[in-house]
Structure formats: structure tokens, C-alpha cells
Amino acid sequence: MAVAAALESKEKPSLEPLARLVGEDLVRVNHHIVANMQSPVALIPQLAGHIVAAGGKRLRPMLTLAAAQLCGYRGERHVALAAAVEFIHTATLLHDDVVDESDLRRGIKTANALWGNKASVLVGDFLFSRAFQLMVADGSLEVLRILSHASAVIAEGEVLQLVTSNDISTTEEAYLAVIRAKTAQLFAAACRIGPVVAGRPAAEADAMEAYGLNLGIAFQLVDDMLDYSARQAELGKTVGDDFRDGKITLPIVLAIRQGDDEERAFWRRTLEEQEQTQADLARAQSLLRRHGALEATMERARTYGAEARRALSGFPPGPVREALDMVVAFCVERGF
Amino acid sequence: MAVAAALESKEKPSLEPLARLVGEDLVRVNHHIVANMQSPVALIPQLAGHIVAAGGKRLRPMLTLAAAQLCGYRGERHVALAAAVEFIHTATLLHDDVVDESDLRRGIKTANALWGNKASVLVGDFLFSRAFQLMVADGSLEVLRILSHASAVIAEGEVLQLVTSNDISTTEEAYLAVIRAKTAQLFAAACRIGPVVAGRPAAEADAMEAYGLNLGIAFQLVDDMLDYSARQAELGKTVGDDFRDGKITLPIVLAIRQGDDEERAFWRRTLEEQEQTQADLARAQSLLRRHGALEATMERARTYGAEARRALSGFPPGPVREALDMVVAFCVERGF
Numbered sequence: 001m002a003v004a005a006a007l008e009s010k011e012k013p014s015l016e017p018l019a020r021l022v023g024e025d026l027v028r029v030n031h032h033i034v035a036n037m038q039s040p041v042a043l044i045p046q047l048a049g050h051i052v053a054a055g056g057k058r059l060r061p062m063l064t065l066a067a068a069q070l071c072g073y074r075g076e077r078h079v080a081l082a083a084a085v086e087f088i089h090t091a092t093l094l095h096d097d098v099v100d101e102s103d104l105r106r107g108i109k110t111a112n113a114l115w116g117n118k119a120s121v122l123v124g125d126f127l128f129s130r131a132f133q134l135m136v137a138d139g140s141l142e143v144l145r146i147l148s149h150a151s152a153v154i155a156e157g158e159v160l161q162l163v164t165s166n167d168i169s170t171t172e173e174a175y176l177a178v179i180r181a182k183t184a185q186l187f188a189a190a191c192r193i194g195p196v197v198a199g200r201p202a203a204e205a206d207a208m209e210a211y212g213l214n215l216g217i218a219f220q221l222v223d224d225m226l227d228y229s230a231r232q233a234e235l236g237k238t239v240g241d242d243f244r245d246g247k248i249t250l251p252i253v254l255a256i257r258q259g260d261d262e263e264r265a266f267w268r269r270t271l272e273e274q275e276q277t278q279a280d281l282a283r284a285q286s287l288l289r290r291h292g293a294l295e296a297t298m299e300r301a302r303t304y305g306a307e308a309r310r311a312l313s314g315f316p317p318g319p320v321r322e323a324l325d326m327v328v329a330f331c332v333e334r335g336f
Numbered sequence: 337m338a339v340a341a342a343l344e345s346k347e348k349p350s351l352e353p354l355a356r357l358v359g360e361d362l363v364r365v366n367h368h369i370v371a372n373m374q375s376p377v378a379l380i381p382q383l384a385g386h387i388v389a390a391g392g393k394r395l396r397p398m399l400t401l402a403a404a405q406l407c408g409y410r411g412e413r414h415v416a417l418a419a420a421v422e423f424i425h426t427a428t429l430l431h432d433d434v435v436d437e438s439d440l441r442r443g444i445k446t447a448n449a450l451w452g453n454k455a456s457v458l459v460g461d462f463l464f465s466r467a468f469q470l471m472v473a474d475g476s477l478e479v480l481r482i483l484s485h486a487s488a489v490i491a492e493g494e495v496l497q498l499v500t501s502n503d504i505s506t507t508e509e510a511y512l513a514v515i516r517a518k519t520a521q522l523f524a525a526a527c528r529i530g531p532v533v534a535g536r537p538a539a540e541a542d543a544m545e546a547y548g549l550n551l552g553i554a555f556q557l558v559d560d561m562l563d564y565s566a567r568q569a570e571l572g573k574t575v576g577d578d579f580r581d582g583k584i585t586l587p588i589v590l591a592i593r594q595g596d597d598e599e600r601a602f603w604r605r606t607l608e609e610q611e612q613t614q615a616d617l618a619r620a621q622s623l624l625r626r627h628g629a630l631e632a633t634m635e636r637a638r639t640y641g642a643e644a645r646r647a648l649s650g651f652p653p654g655p656v657r658e659a660l661d662m663v664v665a666f667c668v669e670r671g672f
Contacts, residue, residue, distance in 0.1 A: 039492055040492075041492050041495045041496045041499065042499075043495055043499055044492065044495055092461075095457050095461060117453065119495065121457055122431065122491050122494045123491070125464075125490075125494070126491035126495065129484055129490075129491055130488055132468060132480070132484035133484045133488060136477060136481045141472060141475060144472045145469075148465055148468035148471075148472050149465075151464075152466055154461075155458050155461040156376075156462060158461070159375075159380055159455065159458045159459060159462065160377045162454055162455060163378075163379055
């Protein structure tokens with residue numbers, strides 16, 4: 001079996017096994033996505049197409065598809081709902097780009113940089129509404145409950161991140177609360193929809209949700225680590241975006257905790273007061289190295305990854321479970 | 337009867353009769369609003385409270401309450417759904433403020449000016465999600481369908497407005513398409529919810545929706561007229577916001593249509609190229625006067641107002657229908 005062979009041969013973990021298993025469904029998800037971002041207002045499919053069609057791993061919709069498969073679902077509902085999940089993700093990306101003034105996402109120009117804040121906010125609103133229209137067409141109040149709740153929590157997490165930005169007294173707990181809400185909640189919801197459409201008992205839905213939640217936390221931890229890592233440049237992304245924004249991510253929290261007064265003064269100047277010189281990013285990276293902050297962040301990512309894998313243990317073994325296992329390995333190991 | 341007396345005595349039309357009739361329900365709507373904008377993230381109730389609690393006529397939720405009353409509804413569902421309608425309205429205001437860089441709304445500082453774009457976008461997202469959570473708790477897929485559709489159309493209208501901004505070749509039809517979508521759609525949805533929760537036949541729901549749609553168009557026409565009118569200053573709002581933003585509203589469309597080459601050059605410079613001097617607003621107002629553009633805009637508002645009133649004709653006469661009649665008069669006549 002391809003998946004088992006890949007695991008045994010210690011090949012580099014990838015999303016390939018997952019992509020193969022859900023491939024046919026994913027083609028239909030993409031059709032749903034393209035069909036539902038149409039509008040007589042041409043700028044909408046144009047801008048949405050830029051961010052929706054141009055790329056992304058489609059990780060979240062693939063999780064919905066795989067979770068449904070793992071639970072033995074044989075119908076068609078998971079396809080439109082996976083598209084709804086991707087629309088919610090895309091809407092949050094568009095709104096996040098507006099606010100963070102980030103210039104690169106997935107190595108291409110952000111919609112915001114190309115079309116302006118205004119269009120990004122409004123097209124995000126359009127996709128968000130479309131996501132709910134897809135759910136209404138599906139007709140499950142339970143799914144609507146899951147994703148409307150997730151959306152509210154995501155927005156709360158984004159606001160919490162905004163509030164803790166530039167505040168070097170942010171604790172590890174506050175940081176975890178942010179990433180649990182802004183990132184992990186949608187992973188969790190995407191996974192829960194699988195057992196729900198399959199009509200499985202609550203315990204199974206809870207287990208799939210726990211898998212998604214822990215995977216999402218691990219995913220974001222690695223993302224935040226990568227922002228200070230040379231690996232990031234190899235992946236075609238800029239290094240130090242979070243630093244320039246004054247975001248207090250876990251590597252920073254850990255380094256500040258161990259730093260002396262002089263280091264605190266450095267973090268206060270660069271992150272709180274946002275007074276940065278050309279050389280400051282390199283200094284920040286050297287402080288993170290000195291305190292082993294990137295390794296410690298990866299260590300926590302591995303712990304959450306292990307928790308995610310454990311949540312799968314009650315599901316039937318086989319290629320789908322193996323592929324979901326490998327998603328965890330992929331999300332964690334891309335940090336190296 | 338107070339309402340009839342007011343109408344007969346040709347008193348200045350007001351929202352008072354409506355506010356009196358739905359007053360008790362509206363108190364409960366306000367409780368729902370305050371309870372549902374709470375969050376452990378303090379900035380959310382703070383910012384939402386600024387825009388939600390600080391003011392507004394609560395016109396849209398009042399329409400939901402009155403429409404339910406007019407249809408003989410005796411339950412409690414309309415209260416939470418009216419709160420959902422107000423949350424959607426508030427979210428669009430927050431997102432509209434972000435993009436328009438307008439400095440005044442209802443005469444007070446916009447949330448955007450006080451807290452920044454970032455917070456306004458995200459708190460808008462939170463309120464939008466909460467609106468859907470309220471609908472899910474209500475449990476009607478029909479209501480979810482109405483408001484998710486309305487939200488998508490509103491976003492489309494806002495994008496269309498963005499595309500037509502600064503384009504002096506915008507037609508009256510394009511302008512009407514914008515206000516029908518961005519403003520009238522939510523009025524229509526707010527009204528339709530009344531007969532829907534009351535379990536009334538589709539024809540009644542259609543009639544209430546037609547009332548809301550035409551009222552909303554009239555409302556926005558008057559708003560756009562007022563932006564160039566001295567009345568606006570008396571209402572405590574700045575005059576000329578749309579002009580400075582380069583928005584192509586109906587008064588402008590009508591004046592351009594009748595203007596000569598020299599006038600077209602003026603509109604091109606001020607609205608398309610956005611090169612404005614201190615004296616340009618007064619020049620614009622004088623051109624609008626010369627071509628009777630404000631009166632012509634009011635004339636159309638009256639036509640849509642009459643259409644709104646006609647849509648009520650099938651409903652039982654009485655204080656609720658009279659109050660809804662007077663809402664039309666109020667929305668149109670505040671233009672004088």
C-alpha cells in the first residue's frame with residue numbers, strides 16, 4: 001500500500017497520500033468553489049479567484065473530505081460543505097491581509113496590495129455569506145451551528161491577537177488562546193463536519209474535532225517558528241513578517257521570558273515601540289537561537305501533533321487514518 | 337387613536353408611532369444585542385457597544401418587529417431575529433467605515449477612527465457570525481436562507497459601488513442596482529422575516545418584502561440627496577462626504593446627464609481624478625441646483641415611497657399598518 005510504504009520508508013512526510021485519497025472529491029469541491037464565487041459584479045470572481053483559485057493547499061476542505069471518508073460516509077453533502085469551509089478560510093485570509101498590511105502570502109501579491117483594502121474586505125464578506133448559503137442549501141442546522149460558532153471564535157481570536165500585539169508581557173497562555181481560536185478552531189470544525197454528515201455518534205465527532213484542534217495548534221506553532229527561520233526563505237516566503245508587525249508569537253514569548261534586562265529593552269523597542277533598524281531582525285534571530293526558542297516551539301508543536309494522532313486511535317485503521325496521521329507529520333516536519 | 341390623529345393633523349411624520357407600538361419588544365431586542373456582543377475579549381463589547389448601543393434609530397429591527405405584529409405573530413422568535421438583523425447592519429457599517437475613511441457617522445467618531453481599520457473589520461466579522469448564531473438558535477432554515485442571501489447581495493452591492501465610484505459615466509440604472517443591493521436588500525429581508533415567523537403564506541411574505549425593498553430604495557435616495565443639502569448640517573452631519581469620496585450618487589448622475597462640456601470637465605476633475613479645491617463643493621451644489629437634481633432625486637424617492645405604501649394595502653388596516661405607512665413618510669420627508 002502506497003501510504004504504508006511511504007511511512008515505513010521514512011520518506012519525507014507529505015500531503016500526497018491525503019490528496020490522492022480525496023482527489024476526486026476535491027475536484028468537485030473546486031467546481032463548487034468556482035461556481036459559487038461567480039457574480040455579475042466582475043471584480044468579485046476576479047479578486048476571489050486570485051486568492052481562492054491561485055493556490056493554497058486546500059488543507060481544510062481536504063480534512064472535511066477525509067474525515068467524512070474515515071467515518072464511512074458515502075453521500076455527496078461533504079463536497080459543498082468542504083467548499084463552505086474553504087470560503088470561510090479565504091474570507092479570513094482576505095480580512096487578515098487588510099489588517100496586517102502583509103505583502104506576501106503564499107509568495108504572491110496579496111489581494112489587498114493589488115486591489116486595496118476596500119475590495120478585500122467586501123469580497124471577504126461576499127465569500128463568507130456564500131459559505132452560509134452553501135450550508136443553508138445543505139440544510140443541516142448542526143453544521144450551521146458548528147461553522148457559525150467557529151467563525152465567531154475565529155474573529156474573537158483575531159481581535160485578541162490584535163490586543164496582544166506589541167505587548168511584550170503577553171504570556172504563553174494568552175498566545176495559545178489566540179492560535180487556538182484564530183487557526184485551530186477552523187481545523188477542528190472542518191474535521192467535525194465529517195462524522196456529523198456521516199451521522200456518527202457524538203464521541204466520534206468529538207474525537208475528530210480533537211484531532212483537528214490539536215493539528216491546527218501544531219500547524220500554527222510551526223508557522224510562527226518558520227517566520228524566524230531560514231526554512232521560510234526556502235519556501236519562497238519572506239522572513240520576519242511577524243517581527244515587523246510586532247506580533248508576539250511563542251518564540252518571542254519564550255525568548256523574552258529567559259532574556260536579561262538589556263534584551264527586554266531590545267524587545268520593547270522593536271516590538272512595543274516598533275522602532276526597528278535594518279539589523280534588528282538578525283539580532284532577534286540570534287536571541288531566539290541563544291535561548292533555544294525555535295526548538296522549544298517545535299517541541300510544543302510535536303506534543304500537540306502527538307495529541308492529534310492519539311485522537312485518531314479509535315478510528316478504523318487503514319489508508320485514510322494513515323493519511324491523516326501523515327498530515328500531522330507533514331505539518332510538524334515542514335519546520336525542518 | 338394617536339397614529340390616526342397624527343396623520344390627520346399633518347404633524348411632521350416621525351418614527352414615534354412605530355417606536356411606541358414595538359417599544360416593549362425593542363427593549364428585549366436591545367437586551368439580546370447587549371448580551372450577544374459580550375466576549376472575554378474586552379475590545380469586542382467595547383467597540384461593538386460604541387456603534388451598537390451608542391445610537392441609530394434601530395429602524396431595521398423595528399421593521400422586523402412591526403412586520404411580525406402586522407401578521408398577527410404572538411411568539412418570541414421575532415425578538416432574537418430582529419437582533420440578528422441589527423447585527424448584520426452593524427457589521428456592514430463597521431466594514432463600510434473601514435473602506436470609506438468617513439469620519440462621521442451619526443455625528444460621532446467612527447469606530448474606525450477611534451480603534452483603527454483592523455479592529456473594525458474583525459469586530460464586524462464577530463457580529464456577523466453572532467447574527468448567524470442567533471439564527472441557528474432560532475432554528476429556521478428559511479430565515480437563514482433569507483439573511484444569508486441578503487448578506488451576499490449586500491456585499492455584491494458594496495463592491496459594485498466601489499467599481500462605479502469615480503466613474504462619471506455611471507448610469508441611473510447602475511446607481512439603482514447599487515442602492516437596491518447595499519441598502520434596500522436588508523430592509524426587504526428584515527420585513528420578510530415578520531410574515532415568515534408568523535407562518536403566513538408566500539404572497540404576504542412577498543408583499544412585506546416589497547414594502548421593505550421600496551422603502552429602502554427611497555431611504556437611500558433621500559440619504560444621497562441630503563449629502564448635498566443644507567438639511568444635512570442641521571441634522572448634525574457633515575455635508576459633501578460623498579462628493580469628497582467621489583461617489584456617483586443619483587443627484588450627480590442627473591446633473592452630469594444635463595451638463596455641458598465645461599460641467600463634465602468639472603465633474604471629471606473633482607470625482608474621477610479626485611482633484612478638489614475648497615470651493616468645489618459649493619460649485620457642485622450650485623450645479624445640482626441649476627439642474628434641479630436634488631428635487632428630481634426626491635421625486636424618485638416619493639415614487640418608491642408610494643410603491644412601498646401600495647405593498648401594504650393587502651394587510652389589515654389599523655395602528656401597525658398606519659405606523660408602517662408613516663415610516664415611509666418619515667424616510668421621504670426628512671429630506672425637507
